Amino acid sequence: MNHSVSEILFAEAKTLMPGGVNSPVRAYGNVGATPPFIARAKGSHIFDVDGNEYIDYVGSWGPMLLGHAHDAVLAAVADTAKNGLSFGAPCGLESELAKLVMSLVPSVEMIRMVNSGTEATMSAIRAARGFTGRDKIVKFEGCYHGHSDSLLIKAGSGMLTTGKPSSKGVPADLAKYTLTLQYNDVAGVKELFDKIGDEIAGVIVEPVAGNMGVVPAKLEFLQALSEETKKHGALLIVDEVMTGFRVGIHCAQGLYGIKPDLTTFGKIIGGGMPVGAYGGRLDVMQQIAPLGGIYQAGTLSGNPVAMAAGLATMRELVAHPEYYERAEANTKKLLAGIADAAKSAGIPVATNQVGSMGCVFFTETPVQCFADVQKSDLDLFRRYFLGMLDRGIYLAPSQFEAVFVSAAHTDEDIDRTLEAAKSTFAIL
Ligand SMILES: *Cc1c(COP(=O)(O)O)cnc(C)c1O
Numbered sequence: 429m430n431h432s433v434s435e436i437l438f439a440e441a442k443t444l445m446p447g448g449v450n451s452p453v454r455a456y457g458n459v460g461a462t463p464p465f466i467a468r469a470k471g472s473h474i475f476d477v478d479g480n481e482y483i484d485y486v487g488s489w490g491p492m493l494l495g496h497a498h499d500a501v502l503a504a505v506a507d508t509a510k511n512g513l514s515f516g517a518p519c520g521l522e523s524e525l526a527k528l529v530m531s532l533v534p535s536v537e538m539i540r541m542v543n544s545g546t547e548a549t550m551s552a553i554r555a556a557r558g559f560t561g562r563d564k565i566v567k568f569e570g571c572y573h574g575h576s577d578s579l580l581i582k583a584g585s586g587m588l589t590t591g592k593p594s595s596k597g598v599p600a601d602l603a604k605y606t607l608t609l610q611y612n613d614v615a616g617v618k619e620l621f622d623k624i625g626d627e628i629a630g631v632i633v634e635p636v637a638g639n640m641g642v643v644p645a646k647l648e649f650l651q652a653l654s655e656e657t658k659k660h661g662a663l664l665i666v667d668e669v670m671t672g673f674r675v676g677i678h679c680a681q682g683l684y685g686i687k688p689d690l691t692t693f694g695k696i697i698g699g700g701m702p703v704g705a706y707g708g709r710l711d712v713m714q715q716i717a718p719l720g721g722i723y724q725a726g727t728l729s730g731n732p733v734a735m736a737a738g739l740a741t742m743r744e745l746v747a748h749p750e751y752y753e754r755a756e757a758n759t760k761k762l763l764a765g766i767a768d769a770a771k772s773a774g775i776p777v778a779t780n781q782v783g784s785m786g787c788v789f790f791t792e793t794p795v796q797c798f799a800d801v802q803k804s805d806l807d808l809f810r811r812y813f814l815g816m817l818d819r820g821i822y823l824a825p826s827q828f829e830a831v832f833v834s835a836a837h838t839d840e841d842i843d844r845t846l847e848a849a850k851s852t853f854a855i856l
Pocket of ligand 1: 544545573574634638668669671694
């Protein structure tokens, strides 16, 4: 496959932006290749500037559940844009999207729109700290909640006391307020809360971890988080930036039957435009400025064009429950087919799936936490990725990312992908 135009563009971009990109994973550093520069996308297919066509399983990292350039979403964006791109003043579309989200997710009694998932989680953390008057937060290894200081922290040596920055530029003094536990570790959660539960402002968790491949939470894990936070007056923040309206129309909290204090959204609620949101308990949200003393603001927040894209996307999803069934069934077929092809070639894999999120791990053992994910053979993944790309299959360029199937993927797309997997594994 020829990528000569992408190569020229990437060489130039590298002189202009760090690594040539505006978000690190796009640089293809893990797989040692030039990222295709994208010209356009429609439905389940994406086209690069060299004229190559791919079946897309990235979906802009999650938002494009309807597929790319969906007609209803494009029409809503075009109609709204005619009236102006931004006012920095209230507009009715904000309330329309707020009402729709709140009707689908009953734990959200009041909501605030922001511009990204990072902003949503950063603001939810501040809300938890401001509401409880406490500083410590708890997160889980392998979960990603955006790039704000308090959330770029990994476990230190002494689990209960010392978090360590996972990025330069994050003050070590701040790191000591973020405690990191192992995902799905119920005993670890109970032990921590027994010791210092009354110092904890909140726990933030991905209800299905989607940033270490795909790792579903055990029900008893989420229940323990719910019980322990309640018992100790801390807040449970469920980060549904990826899972929200992806794993089901009532999000992961609907699937698991849990009621968080705060929820963060992003990705799908913007339908491909930059939108995030956080919301939850009324008594907490009433502490946000201008009602209360927890400050948070945004010049472009609630932007009309972005609201229109999100609203049109969400309305399509509400109107077509079969989209979820189709995407989930296609994900199942895809993962089973890839696992079969790998097995026939003598390559051990484990697969995880929730709804239309899935992951093929190059490891034999079942994957339930970050330590399990780390057993994956990354070089095997890299060769698999490159083989698939060469055969027109556009996957995320990392073992630690999910495969996203959209409602626009067809049986033919899945069959072609499985053919590509067979011929890729044959030569790995
Ligand atoms: C993508 C993601 C974020 C960050 O959202 P951005 O829009 O990239 O800032 C936060 N949390 C989770 C679970 C995510 O998947």
